[in-house]
Amino acid sequence: MSTALQEAASPATETAPLLELRGISKEFPGVKALDDVSFAVYPGEVHMLLGENGAGKSSLMKVLCGAYKADAGEFFYKGEKVAISSTADAQKLGIAVIFQEFSLVPYLDIAQNIFLGREPKGRIPGTIDRRKILADAKRVLDTIGFEIDPSVTVDKLGVAQQQMVEIAKAISQNARILVMDEPTAALSDRETELLFALIGRLKADGVAIVYISHRMAEVFALGDRITVLRDGRRIDGVRPAEVTPDQLVRMMVGRNVDMTYPRNFADKPGEVLLLVKGLTSPTGIADIDIEVRRGEIVGLCGLVGSGRSEVARAIFGADPVASGEIIFDGKTISGEPDIAARRGIALIPESRKSEGLALLRSVSDNLVVSALRKLFPSGLFDQRKAQRTADGLIRQLRIATPSARQTVGLLSGGNQQKVVIGKWLAAGAKLFIFDEPTRGIDIGAKSEIFALIDRLVAEGAAALMISSEQVEICHVCDRAYVMREGRIAGHLSRNELTEENIVRLGMHHA
Amino acid sequence: MTDITKEALSPPRSFLSQDAIQLFYRLLAALLICAALSLLTDSFLSLGNILNVLRQASLTFFIASGLTLVVLTAGLDLSVGANVALSACLAGTVIHHTGSPLLGILTGLACGGTVGLLNGIMVTALRIPSFIATYGMLWVLNGLSYWYMAGETIHGFPAGFRQIGSGYLFGLPIPVYLLLIFLAIGTLFAQRTIWGQEIYAIGANPVAARLSGIPVARRLLLVYAVSGTMAGLASIIFLSRLNSAEADIGESLTLPAIAAVLIGGTSLFGGVGTVFGTFVGALILTLVLNGMNLLSVSANWQPLVTGVIVILAVWLDMKTRRRAQ
Numbered sequence: 001m002s003t004a005l006q007e008a009a010s011p012a013t014e015t016a017p018l019l020e021l022r023g024i025s026k027e028f029p030g031v032k033a034l035d036d037v038s039f040a041v042y043p044g045e046v047h048m049l050l051g052e053n054g055a056g057k058s059s060l061m062k063v064l065c066g067a068y069k070a071d072a073g074e075f076f077y078k079g080e081k082v083a084i085s086s087t088a089d090a091q092k093l094g095i096a097v098i099f100q101e102f103s104l105v106p107y108l109d110i111a112q113n114i115f116l117g118r119e120p121k122g123r124i125p126g127t128i129d130r131r132k133i134l135a136d137a138k139r140v141l142d143t144i145g146f147e148i149d150p151s152v153t154v155d156k157l158g159v160a161q162q163q164m165v166e167i168a169k170a171i172s173q174n175a176r177i178l179v180m181d182e183p184t185a186a187l188s189d190r191e192t193e194l195l196f197a198l199i200g201r202l203k204a205d206g207v208a209i210v211y212i213s214h215r216m217a218e219v220f221a222l223g224d225r226i227t228v229l230r231d232g233r234r235i236d237g238v239r240p241a242e243v244t245p246d247q248l249v250r251m252m253v254g255r256n257v258d259m260t261y262p263r264n265f266a267d268k269p270g271e272v273l274l275l276v277k278g279l280t281s282p283t284g285i286a287d288i289d290i291e292v293r294r295g296e297i298v299g300l301c302g303l304v305g306s307g308r309s310e311v312a313r314a315i316f317g318a319d320p321v322a323s324g325e326i327i328f329d330g331k332t333i334s335g336e337p338d339i340a341a342r343r344g345i346a347l348i349p350e351s352r353k354s355e356g357l358a359l360l361r362s363v364s365d366n367l368v369v370s371a372l373r374k375l376f377p378s379g380l381f382d383q384r385k386a387q388r389t390a391d392g393l394i395r396q397l398r399i400a401t402p403s404a405r406q407t408v409g410l411l412s413g414g415n416q417q418k419v420v421i422g423k424w425l426a427a428g429a430k431l432f433i434f435d436e437p438t439r440g441i442d443i444g445a446k447s448e449i450f451a452l453i454d455r456l457v458a459e460g461a462a463a464l465m466i467s468s469e470q471v472e473i474c475h476v477c478d479r480a481y482v483m484r485e486g487r488i489a490g491h492l493s494r495n496e497l498t499e500e501n502i503v504r505l506g507m508h509h510a
Numbered sequence: 511m512t513d514i515t516k517e518a519l520s521p522p523r524s525f526l527s528q529d530a531i532q533l534f535y536r537l538l539a540a541l542l543i544c545a546a547l548s549l550l551t552d553s554f555l556s557l558g559n560i561l562n563v564l565r566q567a568s569l570t571f572f573i574a575s576g577l578t579l580v581v582l583t584a585g586l587d588l589s590v591g592a593n594v595a596l597s598a599c600l601a602g603t604v605i606h607h608t609g610s611p612l613l614g615i616l617t618g619l620a621c622g623g624t625v626g627l628l629n630g631i632m633v634t635a636l637r638i639p640s641f642i643a644t645y646g647m648l649w650v651l652n653g654l655s656y657w658y659m660a661g662e663t664i665h666g667f668p669a670g671f672r673q674i675g676s677g678y679l680f681g682l683p684i685p686v687y688l689l690l691i692f693l694a695i696g697t698l699f700a701q702r703t704i705w706g707q708e709i710y711a712i713g714a715n716p717v718a719a720r721l722s723g724i725p726v727a728r729r730l731l732l733v734y735a736v737s738g739t740m741a742g743l744a745s746i747i748f749l750s751r752l753n754s755a756e757a758d759i760g761e762s763l764t765l766p767a768i769a770a771v772l773i774g775g776t777s778l779f780g781g782v783g784t785v786f787g788t789f790v791g792a793l794i795l796t797l798v799l800n801g802m803n804l805l806s807v808s809a810n811w812q813p814l815v816t817g818v819i820v821i822l823a824v825w826l827d828m829k830t831r832r833r834a835q
Contacts, residue, residue, distance in 0.1 A: 318721060341723025355721050358714030360781060369711050370722045372704035381704050423722060 016079055018043045018208045019093070019177055024073035026059055033059040034070070035232040041177060041208040046199060048219045048240075049212045051229035052252050052442030057212050060229065061179055064210070065097040066090035096170030097179040100186075102162050106155035111137035113154055114169045140172045144198055158305075160191035167198065178202065179210040184218065185439070188303045189503075196222060214440070216245045228252055253444050261450040261475045263297075264458060265494070269478065270294030273462045274345075274431055276315060279324035283310040285486045288324065290315075290464070292431065297453060297463040299473040299480030299497075302506045307486040308466045309350060312433045315464075316340045316347040329430065341370060346424035348417075350435040350466075356420040359409030363401050364390035366408045366419050371426035393422040397452065414445025421452065432456060434465045438472060450476055470499040482506050529784055532775045532827060536790040540797060547801040554804055561683055567796040568689035569744060569751075571789050573763055574770040575696045576626075576740030578788040579733045581771050582700070583713045584780025585640035587734065589629060590741045590767055592651035595760030597621040597745035599655055602664040602755035611671035618749070619742040625651065626738015630731035640734075648764070655757040665754040675751025685747055689789075692740075696785035709733060713780025769816055770795050773823045794819070 017040035026034040034056050041047045051057050062068040066087040075082050077093050084090050104113045111133045112119065120132040137150035146164045154162060163183060170178055184192045199209060199222065213219055219226060220240050228235040228251040235251050270293050279288040285307040292298045300308050313319040315326055317333075317340045326333050328343055337347070349355040357366050367390040368375060375389060376382065390404040397418045401411055408419055417437065424432060432453070438446045453463050453476070467473050473480055480492045482505035490505040492498075547554040573590050580587045601618030605611055625647065632643035677684045700706040708729050712719040720726045744763075749755055774791025776783025798819060799812055 316721070336725065336727075337720055338723045338725040347721055349721055354715075355717050358711055358718055358781065361711070361714050365707075365711070369707070369719070369724070372707055376704050379704055381702050381707050383701075427723070 015042050015044075017041060017076070018078060019095070020076040021064075022074045022076070024060070024063055024070045026063060026068055026070050032232050034063065037073075037229070037232070037234045039227050039234060039237065041210055042225075043176070043206040043208050044203050045224040046203065046209045046211050046222050048223035048226040049210055049229065050219065050226060050248060050252055052444065055229040055252070056232040057229055058181070059232070061097060061181060061210075061212065064090065064177075064179055065095055091173060094174055094176035095179065096173060096175035096177070098163065098166045098170065098181065098183060100181050102166050104154045104162055104165060107153055109151045109153045110141070110148065110157075110165050110168075111150040113165055114140060114150070114172050116169075136172075137168075140168045144168055144171060145201065146198075159186045160188070160194070163187070163195070164198075171202075175207070177208045177210065179212075181212045182214060182440075183211070184213070184215065186304065188305060214442075216248070219248070220245070249443060253442070261447055261454075261472070263450070263454050263476055265478060266295040266458070269296045270460065270462075273329060274315070274464070275325075275327040276311075277325045277327070279311070279314055279326065280322045281310060281314045281319050282322055283307075283314070283319045285310045285314065288314075288488055290481060290488070292462045292464050294430075294460050294462050295457050296478045297457055297465055297476055299477035299492075300464055300466045300483065301470065301473055301480050301502045302483030302489070304468060306483040306506065308483050309435050310486070311483070312347060312435050312464070312466060316345055316433060318347065341427065341429075342373070344428065344430035346370075346427065346429035346432045348420050348424070348432065348434045348437055350439065352413075352416055352420050353409075357408050357416060360407060362405045363394065363399065363408050363411070363419055364404035367393050367404070367422050367426055370423045371428070374427060389426055393426060396425075397422050398448065412442075412445075414441045414449070417441055417445070417449060418452075421449070425456075430461050432461060432463045434463060434467075436466055436468065438467070438469065446472075470502050473497070473502065474499060529775075529782075529787075532830065533784065533787055533790065535826070535830075536773075536775060536787060536794065536823075540790055540794050543794065543797045543801065547797070547804065551801070551804040554801065559800070559804070561686070563793075563796050563800050564686045564689065565683045566800070567789075567792045568683075568685040569747060570763075570766050570770050570792040570795065571689055572692065572740055572744040572747065573767040574774075574788045574792055575692060575785050576737035577767050578696070578771050578774070578776050578783060578785050579700065579709060580640070580737045581776045581778060582709050582780060582783055583730060583733055584716070584778070585633060585730070585733070586768075586778070587626075587629060587644045587737045588641065588764060589625065589644040589647035589651055590737065590744075591760035591762070591764030592648045592655070593622055593625045593738055593741035593760070594745040594748060594763055595757060596625070596651045596655045596658075597742045598749045598755045598759060599659055599664065599757060601746060602667070602749055605667055605671060606664055609668070611668060614671070614749075615746050618746045619739055622742020622745060623735055623739040626735040626741070627731065629738065630734030633734060634727040634730050652757075652760075655760075659755075659757040661757075663754055663756050667750065667753055672750050672753055675747045675749070685751075688747070692743075693786065693789050700785050705729065705732065710781055713782075715781075766795060766816070769820050772820050775823070775827055777827070791823075 020040040022038045024034050024037045037056065037060060049057050049060065059068060063070050066084050066089050069085050075084050082093060084093065105116065114137050115133055120129040120136065122129040134150050141148060141150060144164065144167055146168060148161065154165060157165065183195060187195060202209060211222060223240050225237060226240060226248065227237045228248065230252060272291055273294050274290065274292040276288055276290040280286045288311055300311060302308050310319060314321050317335055317337045321334065328345060333340060333343055353359060364387055368386045372381070375385060387404055394401060394404060399415050399418045399422065401415065408416060411419070437449055441449065457463055465477060474497050477497060479494055480497055480502070481488050482490045482492065482502055484506055492501050553559055573594065577587050577590055597618040600621050601614040604617040605614035629644050629647055632638045633640045674684055679687060700709065708724045711722065711724055712726055712729055716726060748759060770792040771788050772791070773794055774783065774787035776787060795816065798815060802812060802815065
């Protein structure tokens with residue numbers, strides 16, 4: 001492990017670092033979040049920050065923006081020692097963070113959001129100079145090449161546009177160091193391209209960008225330097241040209257991880273478990289025909305916003321169905337999620353924290369919540385039996401938790417996801433609908449989750465899997481449907497299942 | 511390994527659950543108040559006074575126990591007091607006209623339960639926030655009571671009926687038996703049935719509860735109906751104890767019931783709390799008010815003290831819970 005203050009390889013040291021962190025440590029009760037981390041960002045460079053969940057990326061980010069105060073360590077801005085002990089300090093140094101959850105006020109317009117708290121004053125005290133704020137906003141938006149009317153309220157914007165507003169806000173505060181946390185996580189391919197183009201322009205302006213990503217392709221496409229964190233420590237700093245993706249993965253996990261996911265394809269799929277005919281929903285999906293057989297993992301691909309999650313939710317009864325038929329296990333199904341759940345359909349939603357778990361409740365409570373009727377047919381709840389069931393699932397799924405009584409919100413993303421899956425195992429579900437099952441999950445936990453899905457379908461269950469990671473779909477699925485603008489654009493059999501085909505079918509032709 | 515090991519190595523939580531610790535603090539507080547009052551006054555430790563405290567606490571508890579379930583789902587029922595008044599007036603009328611206490615009791619319970627069910631329908635089918643739905647219901651019920659009673663008072667009930675509120679059995683007031691029975695039923699329901707578990711799950715995260723296959727709307731209907739029925743029960747005990755019914759008897763009941771729930775450690779954000787906690791909350795509230803009476807503190811100070819206790823209890827809860835996280 002190198003604790004050298006210099007980057008591992010920076011042959012072109014003609015520029016001094018804009019910001020340098022030396023020996024940063026931050027401890028929380030029981031966890032050393034950051035342990036002697038040093039790293040430097042240079043003007044006009046994209047610095048990739050890599051690491052599994054819990055490696056310390058978020059903590060480092062929060063130290064950078066002054067949300068956390070480091071226990072130990074020093075900051076140097078353009079070679080001068082500075083202190084970052086509050087968000088105001090960080091702002092003064094020109095550090096801005098674009099978090100995954102935006103901090104925009106939905107009912108204010110773009111201009112007001114950009115200049116929130118710094119509005120130009122109007123002639124009457126307490127008022128805002130509308131003309132000036134709109135003109136100023138327009139100027140800032142122009143500099144980042146975002147063409148939009150600044151008087152539009154933010155709640156009318158999509159995720160990508162909101163992100164642009166966040167960046168505009170940062171630029172308007174003269175940010176010289178922009179920290180971005182998985183900025184492409186919720187963007188479509190085209191939006192990602194626009195973001196990358198913007199990052200290119202910011203670089204040219206000499207802005208330093210710290211970029212956190214889970215996507216290997218981005219790291220190589222965008223990064224000028226890469227810093228890998230693991231267990232709160234800086235493992236290495238490298239240049240993209242010097243490493244392969246496999247080497248980076250090894251640095252991140254500290255062990256070899258099989259990038260090809262385990263899958264035992266069945267010779268012959270079983271009987272039809274789910275048959276969807278002409279499903280149409282007011283949420284914007286129409287004429288959906290889907291068939292899933294026992295023993296199959298069927299992919300549901302398409303761009304973000306193409307209606308994949310809406311299909312999943314409509315099948316599960318979470319969204320209303322306008323017309324069409326859903327036949328599960330030979331019988332028509334309709335109504336609320338409790339009916340689908342009782343029949344044996346499971347939904348593992350995309351946002352597990354807000355839709356999949358009661359974060360403040362225990363692992364045990366969360367694991368048995370869908371199986372209460374099955375475990376306690378008399379209606380009488382028995383805490384010890386619940387605990388035993390939970391303990392069994394914790395062992396079976398290898399959920400890393402000190403006990404079944406641990407608050408589920410304290411687990412890592414991968415383990416939380418296992419709890420969501422576990423609750424449906426307990427319920428004895430037959431069809432598992434996964435919506436982005438590996439989002440925000442580290443690589444080690446990913447292959448564990450895929451191994452689990454493989455085992456489930458091998459035992460006669462079936463899975464419908466939504467994923468934006470086309471590699472995953474290609475590796476894991478028997479076949480896949482591709483969606484475009486709320487409709488099924490095509491079907492790909494095992495042989496046809498390639499990233500190119502998915503992209504080709506999913507692309508807008510407008 | 512990554513954060514997984516860190517989690518596994520982080521210190522295990524204590525054997526007692528957070529709920530148990532909070533309850534323990536509350537019981538301790540109640541005991542301290544008792545100790546202080548027995549030192550400060552001569553009359554506190556008398557049997558008569560203790561029984562009086564329990565009887566007073568039981569009235570608050572009946573209303574507050576049903577309310578606890580509502581608050582556990584992150585809802586609120588502001589109509590309980592007005593519900594007690596209307597239920598008592600209707601039950602009183604029925605007893606007067608038919609002479610049958612049983613019919614009167616059934617009327618009170620039915621009225622309370624129906625009002626609760628209507629609250630539940632507003633919250634689930636019409637998706638009106640519970641705070642607003644039950645606040646509107648409060649006015650509607652008050653209006654109905656005032657219109658129905660037209661300023662009259664119903665007075666004088668059969669001796670048998672009056673036993674419910676003021677009678678004794680083996681030296682203990684009958685409401686105290688009822689208190690123990692409903693404390694047991696409420697605790698068993700919340701902790702030992704799958705419906706109770708589902709109520710906690712709904713309060714902790716309603717979206718996740720629905721997507722976990724819990725019939726959220728039906729459970730909410732149940733919870734509001736129970737809250738209303740408990741108000742109906744309270745109306746019977748009230749009627750029997752006061753031996754009269756008026757349109758305005760509910761006005762001083764809702765806020766103390768909410769206070770008992772909050773002092774008892776149930777979170778307004780849902781998912782956290784126990785029926786037993788609410789009992790202790792009702793006890794603490796009654797003890798303090800009783801103590802103030804015994805110490806001849808003017809009754810004008812009682813609201814202020816109640817407010818301070820509520821704020822203190824919730825603040826301490828939040829503090830200890832945050833530390834536990």
